[in-house]
Amino acid sequence: MKNTNVRRITGVAILLAVLIVLQTIGNYLAPLGISVNLALIPIAVGALVYGPVAGAFLGLCNGAIVLAAPSTISTFYNYAPIGTVFTCLLKCTIAGFVAGLIFRLMRDKHLKSGAIISSVLIPVINTGLYVTFCLTIMRKAVEQWSTGGNIISGIFSIPLLINFVIEITIMIVLTPAIIKIYKIMTRTDKHAL
DSSP: OHHHHHHHHHHHHHHHHHHHHHHHHHHHOOGGGOOOOTTHHHHHHHHHHHOHHHHHHHHHHHHHHHHTSHHHIIIIITTOHHHHHHHHHHHHHHHHHHHHHHHHHHTTTOHHHHHHHHHHHHHHHHHHHHHHHHHTTTHHHHHHHSGGGOHHHHHSOHHHHHHHHHHHHHHHHHHHHHHHHHHHHHHHOTTOO
């Protein structure tokens, strides 16, 4: 039991380190105004290998890093500080938890489709909650910085749509590697989940 906990903590810590590097790079690298959240990859791996709680923890850590990003501070925090904190911390936390839960329910009978669905759900939930929060708790902030106060054009911009398509494509393309990691981890550590 003790050895299993050490392996689990170590595995999640390694994924957290990868997440920190990927999200920090993503915070400062946004060609053409398109910021792709590569940190969704370790969230997916953590959710599939270690379960919904690990996925939620990694999502929460990702949200904390996004919250500290200069673009988040300049775009949202000045207009709606509480809404920004709430949005950043919850969207990936929920995405990681749900992905881990869905995979846990599907893995025994449908490993590959469960992994694909769970991996794709992360950017879907992340972006869906972002849009939901922008339409609700951060509405006034979005109206203030949107072109002509048009909230729809402020939320559903071309960069957001491109970001969404890229994130889903990355998750689909990397799902076979995520499945391989899952199989290796669960073979060497029967108590990974």
